[in-house]
Amino acid sequence: MSFAxxxxxxxxxxxxxxxxxxxxxxxxxxxxxxxxxxLYRMRFDPRLHAGExxxxxxxxxxxxxxxxxxxxxxxxxxxxxYPLWFNAPPAILKGYVDRVFGMGFxxxxxxxxxxxxxxxxxxxxxxxxxxxxxxxxxRSGAWVAMRRHFDDHLAAVTGLEQIGHHNIGGIHPDMERExxxxxxxxxxxxxxxxxxxxx
Numbered sequence: 001m002s003f004a005x006x007x008x009x010x011x012x013x014x015x016x017x018x019x020x021x022x023x024x025x026x027x028x029x030x031x032x033x034x035x036x037x038x039l040y041r042m043r044f045d046p047r048l049h050a051g052e053x054x055x056x057x058x059x060x061x062x063x064x065x066x067x068x069x070x071x072x073x074x075x076x077x078x079x080x081x082y083p084l085w086f087n088a089p090p091a092i093l094k095g096y097v098d099r100v101f102g103m104g105f106x107x108x109x110x111x112x113x114x115x116x117x118x119x120x121x122x123x124x125x126x127x128x129x130x131x132x133x134x135x136x137x138x139r140s141g142a143w144v145a146m147r148r149h150f151d152d153h154l155a156a157v158t159g160l161e162q163i164g165h166h167n168i169g170g171i172h173p174d175m176e177r178e179x180x181x182x183x184x185x186x187x188x189x190x191x192x193x194x195x196x197x198x199x
Contacts, residue, residue, distance in 0.1 A: 002199045003027050003034040004072050007081040008093040010040050015129055015171050015180065020081040022184045023127065026191020032199030034191075035071070039092045044068075046095020054103040061104065069105045077123040077198050078160065084130040084167065087142035089150060097154060106158035117159025123198060124160040126151060127168075127187070134169035143167075163198075 005024050009016035017038070024034040039046075045064065052061050061069075072078075082093050089097075101119075103109060108116035130137060137143045147165060155162050168183060 002032040022188040023191040026188040027195040030195035032195035120159035126165040
């Protein structure tokens with residue numbers, strides 16, 4: 001499969017969900033395979049349970065994570081689509097990364113000298129939105145901090161190659177429909193370009 005679009009927003013009718021859909025539609029229109037993993041609609045459990053912690057002999061991931069890892073086993077590009085809340089990913093997405101991209105999928109068991117990344121050769125793209133303008137997020141230092149703490153660390157541990165993190169600032173409920181329509185059309189085109197490059 002070419003693309004797994006992992007999205008996190010509690011409202012089905014949200015800008016976030018629309019972004020995930022148009023990226024998938026754009027990629028599919030060029031013949032690429034794309035699946036949307038809608039964490040809220042999946043009722044994904046973001047809690048890392050004690051038995052899943054890889055700090056003891058015999059740790060074991062739960063069946064929901066086993067199934068999710070199997071569904072993602074041949075993905076070429078992981079696309080994370082989410083809103084910035086407190087200038088960070090929603091808790092459900094952080095929990096998804098903790099559980100799904102952990103040991104045994106994102107990296108190998110601990111060995112002398114550290115862990116071995118297991119997703120080398122695969123790509124990571126992040127598409128986010130925020131109520132605050134992008135310029136403010138950058139001026140506050142939040143952009144660099146979030147990128148370093150979440151994006152860069154996830155890529156370093158798993159071996160994923162980052163191909164971008166694009167944030168659309170100033171998203172709010174009273175936006176003009178034409179503005180939203182234009183943004184979504186641009187993102188659909190982005191999905192088409194992704195399919196051409198990585199599909």
